Amino acid sequence: MTEERESWWRPILLLMFLIAFSMDLFVWQLSGGTEFSSIVERLILGFSLAFGITSFALLLISIGTLHQHARWKEQILGLLILTNLGLCLAYWQMESSIDAVRSEGVMLFSGMTAMLAAVGLVFGLLLALVTGREHIQDPLLELNSTGGDVALELED
Amino acid sequence: MWSLTDPRVGFWLPLALICLATGFWLTDRKDSRKKLSGVTFFASITLIVLFGVNTRGGDTPETALLAVLLHMLGPVTLMAIGSLIATFSGPSPVGPLPRGWRPLGFLMAIGGLFWIGWMLISAPPDSIANGIGETIWGTWVDVFLTILILVAALAGSFCVMMGEARHKEAINLTILTLAGAMMFVEIMQNGSDGLAASGWHQIHWEQMMFLLGGLMGSITAILAFIALVYMAEKRAPDPDVVAPLTEEEKSVVDAVLRLNLELEGIEND
Numbered sequence: 001m002t003e004e005r006e007s008w009w010r011p012i013l014l015l016m017f018l019i020a021f022s023m024d025l026f027v028w029q030l031s032g033g034t035e036f037s038s039i040v041e042r043l044i045l046g047f048s049l050a051f052g053i054t055s056f057a058l059l060l061i062s063i064g065t066l067h068q069h070a071r072w073k074e075q076i077l078g079l080l081i082l083t084n085l086g087l088c089l090a091y092w093q094m095e096s097s098i099d100a101v102r103s104e105g106v107m108l109f110s111g112m113t114a115m116l117a118a119v120g121l122v123f124g125l126l127l128a129l130v131t132g133r134e135h136i137q138d139p140l141l142e143l144n145s146t147g148g149d150v151a152l153e154l155e156d
Numbered sequence: 157m158w159s160l161t162d163p164r165v166g167f168w169l170p171l172a173l174i175c176l177a178t179g180f181w182l183t184d185r186k187d188s189r190k191k192l193s194g195v196t197f198f199a200s201i202t203l204i205v206l207f208g209v210n211t212r213g214g215d216t217p218e219t220a221l222l223a224v225l226l227h228m229l230g231p232v233t234l235m236a237i238g239s240l241i242a243t244f245s246g247p248s249p250v251g252p253l254p255r256g257w258r259p260l261g262f263l264m265a266i267g268g269l270f271w272i273g274w275m276l277i278s279a280p281p282d283s284i285a286n287g288i289g290e291t292i293w294g295t296w297v298d299v300f301l302t303i304l305i306l307v308a309a310l311a312g313s314f315c316v317m318m319g320e321a322r323h324k325e326a327i328n329l330t331i332l333t334l335a336g337a338m339m340f341v342e343i344m345q346n347g348s349d350g351l352a353a354s355g356w357h358q359i360h361w362e363q364m365m366f367l368l369g370g371l372m373g374s375i376t377a378i379l380a381f382i383a384l385v386y387m388a389e390k391r392a393p394d395p396d397v398v399a400p401l402t403e404e405e406k407s408v409v410d411a412v413l414r415l416n417l418e419l420e421g422i423e424n425d
Contacts, residue, residue: 008314008317008318011313011317012310012313012314012317015309015310015313016306016309016310019305019306019309020302020306023302023305023340026341026344027344027357027360027361030344030345030353030357031354031357031358031360031361034361038361038362039361039365042361042362042363042365042366042369043365043366043368043369044369045366045369046365046366046367046368046369046370046371046372046373047369047370047372047373047376048373049370049373050369050370050371050372050373050374050377051373051374051376051377052373052377053374054373054374054377054378055377055380055381056172056175057175058377058378058381060172060175060176060179061175061176061178061179061182062179063176063179064175064176064177064178064179064180064182064183064189065179065180065182065183067183067184067187071388071389071391071392073388074384074385074387074388074391075381075384075385075388078380078384078387079381079384082377082380086373086377102163102168102216102217102218103217103288104366106217106218106220106221106288106292107217107291107292107295107363107366107367108366108367108370109221110221110224110225110292110295110296110299111295111296111299111363111366111367111370112367112370112374113225113228113296114295114296114297114299114300114303115299115300115303115367115371117228117232117235117300118299118300118301118303118304118307119303119307120232120235120236120239121235121239121265121268121269121304121332122304122307122308122311122329122332123307123311124235124236124238124239124240124242124243124265125239125242125262125265125328125329125332126311126315126325126329127239127243128239128242128243128246128261128262128265129324129325129328129329130322130325131243131246131247132242132246132247132258
């Protein structure tokens with residue numbers, strides 16, 4: 001049984017990939033396609049902007065939690081460098097336009113909240129379904145305790 | 157000068173303050189900053205609300221985002237409350253709600269999804285009907301449906317793979333996947349009220365790939381943060397070696413233990 005369950009994630013991952021690929025293929029067929037270079041460009045832009053914003057959020061949270069025993073140098077300086085790296089890269093990719101950075105940042109928030117809502121709905125329902133399962137009563141639970149008063153009958 | 161209609165003051169500053177408030181909230185309970193977390197959080201929310209009240213949907217992308225989030229608040233809240241009711245009215249030992257409420261919970265959760273479906277076939281409000289608002293709204297729906305289909309299919313197939321007769325769960329999640337897929341196919345083929353199919357295609361290619369990159373970027377940033385904390389902890393000096401107890405200290409400890417455990421009385425008996 002254990003050996004069978006070891007590779008459970010492979011067929012599920014394959015199914016996910018197939019569904020995602022089918023959805024894109026469907027849109028591709030309806031829209032007449034798009035340039036592959038623009039897809040990669042958007043992917044990199046999203047990566048650098050989200051990297052910068054997430055690093056900045058973690059930097060602010062780290063500043064908020066600082067205390068006298070904290071080893072802050074690596075954490076704060078490291079996050080500062082990562083934030084600058086991500087945001088500067090995104091700024092450069094958007095041709096140095098603050099308005100474009102703001103607009104894409106907003107798009108990122110919109111997508112992230114949608115992701116959270118979808119994941120929350122599915123796992124909320126899954127939790128409700130799983131916790132609603134009726135189990136066969138364990139007969140051991142019906143036994144009463146003797147309070148340690150045990151009599152053993154030894155057979156010859 | 158700075159005003160509440162400026163998105164840097166009314167939107168981005170409150171978001172930064174919410175991050176700081178989270179940091180304050182994570183401090184030790186004796187730390188004075190812990191008390192500041194609630195104040196900072198509510199001040200941030202107030203700033204965002206005032207910004208939303210003082211601007212209109214088409215003014216800035218930030219206002220359009222707030223309009224979209226406000227628009228989606230109803231169905232998302234319905235789904236969240238429905239899931240909670242369904243969970244806590246089951247046979248779970250931590251289920252204080254009446255059992256009869258369980259179907260209502262499921263109805264509310266699925267009702268939230270149908271509410272979103274109804275939004276797609278009805279005219280959107282002015283704030284999200286044109287321009288950037290329309291793109292943000294389209295992105296929200298496209299991402300929501302795509303992730304819903306993928307995650308529901310993942311959870312359903314996981315139930316099947318895990319065995320133990322989880323067919324009921326798998327069937328329900330399959331229905332959810334199919335409902336999401338039907339909505340996705342409909343908007344991509346025929347468009348929705350106010351947004352043509354070509355608009356949905358453009359949003360799918362531009363924003364889905366952007367958000368896929370965004371998801372990878374966020375995960376990478378979190379991993380980089382973990383690596384930084386690991387580096388900091390690894391470089392921390394070893395704690396000083398504490399000398400073992402002297403005979404005198406041992407006798408004090410012994411006396412304290414005897415006093416508290418009342419061993420002396422037992423020994424005397």
